[in-house]
Amino acid sequence: MSVDLRTTVGAFALVFLAVVGVAAVGGVVLDGGAPETDAVADDHWQLDAVEPETVSEGGEVEMESGEPSNTVVVHLGREASGLGGGTSILPIEDGEAPAEADIGSLGGVRRGVAPLTAALVENGHEVRFYGGALGAEPLPAMLSDADAFVTTSPGALSATDADAVETFVDAGGRTLVTSDPGGAGALTDFGSPFGVYGEAGYVYDMENNDANYLSVLVEPAGPGTLTEGVEEVVLRGAAPIGAADGSPALTTAETSRLSTTREAGAYGVAVRSDSLVVVGDSSFLEPENAGRADNGVLIGNVADFLVTGESPDVSFGPGAGPGGAVPPGGAVPPGGSTPPAPTDPTGNETDPSGNATA
Numbered sequence: 089m090s091v092d093l094r095t096t097v098g099a100f101a102l103v104f105l106a107v108v109g110v111a112a113v114g115g116v117v118l119d120g121g122a123p124e125t126d127a128v129a130d131d132h133w134q135l136d137a138v139e140p141e142t143v144s145e146g147g148e149v150e151m152e153s154g155e156p157s158n159t160v161v162v163h164l165g166r167e168a169s170g171l172g173g174g175t176s177i178l179p180i181e182d183g184e185a186p187a188e189a190d191i192g193s194l195g196g197v198r199r200g201v202a203p204l205t206a207a208l209v210e211n212g213h214e215v216r217f218y219g220g221a222l223g224a225e226p227l228p229a230m231l232s233d234a235d236a237f238v239t240t241s242p243g244a245l246s247a248t249d250a251d252a253v254e255t256f257v258d259a260g261g262r263t264l265v266t267s268d269p270g271g272a273g274a275l276t277d278f279g280s281p282f283g284v285y286g287e288a289g290y291v292y293d294m295e296n297n298d299a300n301y302l303s304v305l306v307e308p309a310g311p312g313t314l315t316e317g318v319e320e321v322v323l324r325g326a327a328p329i330g331a332a333d334g335s336p337a338l339t340t341a342e343t344s345r346l347s348t349t350r351e352a353g354a355y356g357v358a359v360r361s362d363s364l365v366v367v368g369d370s371s372f373l374e375p376e377n378a379g380r381a382d383n384g385v386l387i388g389n390v391a392d393f394l395v396t397g398e399s400p401d402v403s404f405g406p407g408a409g410p411g412g413a414v415p416p417g418g419a420v421p422p423g424g425s426t427p428p429a430p431t432d433p434t435g436n437e438t439d440p441s442g443n444a445t446a
Contacts, residue, residue, distance in 0.1 A: 142299045143322060143381040149207045150388045151395075158235040158395040160208055163218045163227070163249075164197045165241025200240065200370065203378040207391045221246045228252040228404040236262040236394035240370045243267075243274030250278055252404060257282065261400035262363045264390055266370035269327040269347075275366070282361045283332030286368070289348035291326045291355050296341040298322045298380060305381070306338045306357055314360055314389050322380040323357060327368035331359040338367070363400075365393060 205215045227249045257263050267275040272286030293304045303324045308315035314337050336356025345352050357368040372383045
């Protein structure tokens with residue numbers, strides 16, 4: 089074997105042995121498992137660290153009063169409500185006849201006040217629904233025999249109906265009005281005779297809320313029968329409400345802000361003026377919200393308010409036909425009196441034939 093051949097074979101053998109040695113060492117390392125590394129902090133992936141805070145579930149709606157049977161008239165407007173309201177309507181097909189239902193429900197518009205009306209009926213009171221000016225019975229006729237009135241859409245009341253409700257409140261008829269954001273003008277027109285007005289915009293709170301900055305938490309501004317037993321209420325879209333005497337029943341936290349000005353502060357969202365209660369949100373009456381925080385307690389207090397006290401002595405004047413309707417063929421003149429009957433022809437008046445009478 090020549091020198092060059094021996095050199096070549098020797099070099100090949102060295103390379104072969106080196107490769108086999110590396111493979112053997114690598115197998116030993118792999119058999120020992122992967123090297124340990126420091127744990128990665130993953131607290132931010134924990135669900136309990138990122139879920140928004142929510143309020144606790146409250147109890148059932150209960151009434152404390154033992155009043156005898158009262159009649160409560162409930163008006164549910166057809167207008168689309170503002171932020172947070174429950175009167176936005178979707179057509180739902182039910183067989184051949186379309187039905188109206190709240191978004192997310194098949195209960196119709198009456199579902200939006202079901203916790204309140206159910207509590208009233210369960211305690212022996214009568215609830216009658218008024219569907220608007222085209223209803224079978226006029227509102228003045230219904231209020232003549234009523235003890236209390238509820239409307240979730242004051243802007244949907246006609247001018248005649250609004251005047252009738254104003255007369256009813258003046259006579260001591262207990263009335264609940266809920267007004268969602270976007271209805272400040274209508275509420276002010278309705279409530280100004282009683283020193284109550286609405287403000288434009290809505291209230292939101294980035295800190296004190298029920299999992300959403302629009303679902304603000306509010307609390308009593310002071311003691312009162314309307315807020316007795318209430319510590320915290322959830323309003324899902326609250327409209328600011330003001331009163332001439334400056335004493336709200338419910339207010340937001342100081343961390344809330346008004347959408348139109350972005351100014352932080354405590355805003356009034358419910359007021360009581362004698363026999364009138366106004367709340368800047370209708371959603372708290374809905375079944376899905378009645379169990380949040382102390383909403384059920386507030387609804388029970390509202391129900392007690394509606395049936396407690398003297399029956400109103402209200403009259404809408406004579407001249408109305410059966411059920412309070414205006415007689416066919418003409419309107420009732422101011423003061424409610426009917427027009428005088430025409431007198432018999434006398435003197436030289438013309439008869440139907442065109443000839444003068446003697």
